[in-house]
Amino acid sequence: MDVVTSLNNMTFYKKQRRIALRNCGVIDPENIDEYIAFDGYKALATVFEQLSPDQVIDNVKQSGLRGRGGGGFPTGRKWELASAKQSDIKYVICNADEGDPGAFMDRSILEGDPHSVIEAMTICGYAIGANEGKIYIRAEYPLAIHRLERAIADAREYGFIGKNCNGNGFDFDIEIKYGAGSFVCGEETALIRSMEGERGEPTMRPPYPADEGYWGKPTNVNNVETFANIPSIILNGAKWFADIGTDKSKGTKVFSLAGKVNNVGLIEVPMGITLREVIYDIGGGIAGGKAFKAVQTGGPSGGCLTADDLNTPIDYENLLAVGSMMGSGGMIVMDESDCMVDFAKFYMEFLVEESCGKCTPCREGTKRLHELLAKITQGEAALKDLQTIRQLCEVVKDSSLCGLGQTAPNPVLSTMTKFSKEYLAHITDHKCPAGKCTALLRFSVDEGNCTGCTLCKKACPTQAITGEVKQVHYIEQSKCIRCDACYKVCKFDAIIKK
Amino acid sequence: MTGCTKNKNQLLYDELAHFIADLPERKGALISVLHKAQSIFGYLPREVQEFVAGQLKIPVSKVYGVVEFYAFFTMKPKGQIPISICLGTACFIKGAKDVLSELKQILSIDVGEVTPDGRFSIDTLRCVGTCAMAPVIMIDEKVYGNVERKDVKKIIREHQ
Missing domain, CATH: 1.10.10 (Arc Repressor Mutant, subunit A)
Structure with a gap:
């Protein structure tokens, strides 16, 4: 057996490179001194002592850092736009409304290294000329909120934020604002409305927040992970950061690797690493010896990738080219037992609930798409429904107001393109190849395995199962409602569903 | 009174x-x-x-x-012990719907309802950010990870 001498030699860590997560799990997040001991607030001091606001912006531009919330807009450019605007008040907002179901990068950074975000926001404030910072965080993250509150109080006590930060005559303070559970509030205009105490409905852009944001003032909104990269860029230089990654996507990206892989958890990898390396080297392959089927990136706005895409180097452009997107960093791996129609339906159900209802294509379109997908999983769809779905997807994509609606059809379109046979099997053969859609399954008893324990008979809600104790049981098809209850209680693998 | x-x-x-x-x-x-x-x-x-x-x-x-x-605000009272089940993507893939159906069956209530004695209620959540432990159930602030259908009874018994 190989002896692992250091953490970085473990297969899980070997291919990772930690910049945004550099302190997570290393320092005590509730102790500001530990953060300082790991070069914390050194970037802020460097900025105050050696760099003009324009030089800071230039550094961030040179580094090539792009928005980690999913959009991928160049961060330095965003800062430059907000900086160019003349105004008595400007705001720096940290978007910590991590609504993508299946992703927890921001939560981990806020819980593991809250000061890195506070330091970066202060640097941003100095660069664009803002004196007020706000962190918009989900109320579902109580521990992250607690640690942020503590970190803000400590940073204020140490004089890193507040009046006359670091004794440099610059005022900057941070306040926490709470979300209340709405996915669309991750969109920056909706987030700003929500911070103003309104319904979180997006507004038309332009005007962009850099021109008219929070309370109509110039506002710069960045995601938690984007901010967490800033101190390292200042300390190590833009070139150091720009040397990592691919041509157009620099640095690293944090992914939450979840689903059917052996090693699940948060990973940070250099841009340009392949999906294969992430799933097989870091993730340790598919759990339970099953076969890989697909990996979903980009959350409800992204798409599914197949085995053919595994050698794709991960960056913003490449993921778009193969039909998905970077997104905020959710990476869900699926195996052969997952049904792609059912999965697309899952996302659509999510989007139906989370659509804010302001614009018709998104509000009505997502609902109709969900109904059509449900029809397929029930085995009640006809081939022409596929055409209707495609047309509807195009309409929703082209005519929705904000990013949520414009990308809502992606999970459907990508699965329809990459798994068209699976859709057809549901419609023409009335079969779910993955064995997930229970309405399309036929339940029967494997005579070789059945011990006659009567468990299934007792569990069956419609008395469709007959058989005496210690005798092989039988399922009467006309009574079976395909509820899966017998399959779940059987301890002998004696229920076959096909 | x-x-x-x-x-x-x-x-x-x-x-x-x-x-x-x-x-x-x-x-x-x-x-x-x-x-x-x-x-x-x-x-x-x-x-x-x-x-x-x-x-x-x-x-x-x-x-x-x-x-x-906003999903976080509710106009209906919750039970003394509100049980929340995560239906985020990772939990969905790992079988959260099975856990939910077991929960509904044991408590004989639907999502958003309270048991007649006012003790338990069931709510669904969209990701609590503990995807590595999927599927998860949350009771107050305690998170139960890697929950399987068979674990549900035990978890409820803990609070009865």
Whole structure:
């Protein structure tokens, strides 16, 4: 057996490179001194002592850092736009409304290294000329909120934020604002409305927040992970950061690797690493010896990738080219037992609930798409429904107001393109190849395995199962409602569903 | 008895009124106030919404509009032990729907309902950010990870 001498030699860590997560799990997040001991607030001091606001912006531009919330807009450019605007008040907002179901990068950074975000926001404030910072965080993250509150109080006590930060005559303070559970509030205009105490409905852009944001003032909104990269860029230089990654996507990206892989958890990898390396080297392959089927990136706005895409180097452009997107960093791996129609339906159900209802294509379109997908999983769809779905997807994509609606059809379109046979099997053969859609399954008893324990008979809600104790049981098809209850209680693998 | 309940209720309204009075700024404070109100009353019935509207001098329709928009706010009371089950993508893939159906069957209630004795209620969540432990159930702030169908009974028994 190989002896692992250091953490970085473990297969899980070997291919990772930690910049945004550099302190997570290393320092005590509730102790500001530990953060300082790991070069914390050194970037802020460097900025105050050696760099003009324009030089800071230039550094961030040179580094090539792009928005980690999913959009991928160049961060330095965003800062430059907000900086160019003349105004008595400007705001720096940290978007910590991590609504993508299946992703927890921001939560981990806020819980593991809250000061890195506070330091970066202060640097941003100095660069664009803002004196007020706000962190918009989900109320579902109580521990992250607690640690942020503590970190803000400590940073204020140490004089890193507040009046006359670091004794440099610059005022900057941070306040926490709470979300209340709405996915669309991750969109920056909706987030700003929500911070103003309104319904979180997006507004038309332009005007962009850099021109008219929070309370109509110039506002710069960045995601938690984007901010967490800033101190390292200042300390190590833009070139150091720009040397990592691919041509157009620099640095690293944090992914939450979840689903059917052996090693699940948060990973940070250099841009340009392949999906294969992430799933097989870091993730340790598919759990339970099953076969890989697909990996979903980009959350409800992204798409599914197949085995053919595994050698794709991960960056913003490449993921778009193969039909998905970077997104905020959710990476869900699926195996052969997952049904792609059912999965697309899952996302659509999510989007139906989370659509804010302001614009018709998104509000009505997502609902109709969900109904059509449900029809397929029930085995009640006809081939022409596929055409209707495609047309509807195009309409929703082209005519929705904000990013949520414009990308809502992606999970459907990508699965329809990459798994068209699976859709057809549901419609023409009335079969779910993955064995997930229970309405399309036929339940029967494997005579070789059945011990006659009567468990299934007792569990069956419609008395469709007959058989005496210690005798092989039988399922009467006309009574079976395909509820899966017998399959779940059987301890002998004696229920076959096909 | 009635007097006693009334007094207790009055104290809760007083607490909310104090919170509102102490706000540094009322502009844009509606969501913070509703968070506070829900933590005091446990839910946001019509009367509480009317009270908030009166205190902040805004129309009740606006308060209702915000309450109804956000998933975190609820107009129905929860059980003494609110059980939340995550239906995020990772939990979905790992079989959260099976766990939910078991939960519904054992408690004989649907999502958003409370057991007749007022003890348990079931809610669904969209990702608590513990995807590595999927599927998860949350009771108060305690997270139960890698929950399987067979574990549900045991978890409920812990709280009975």
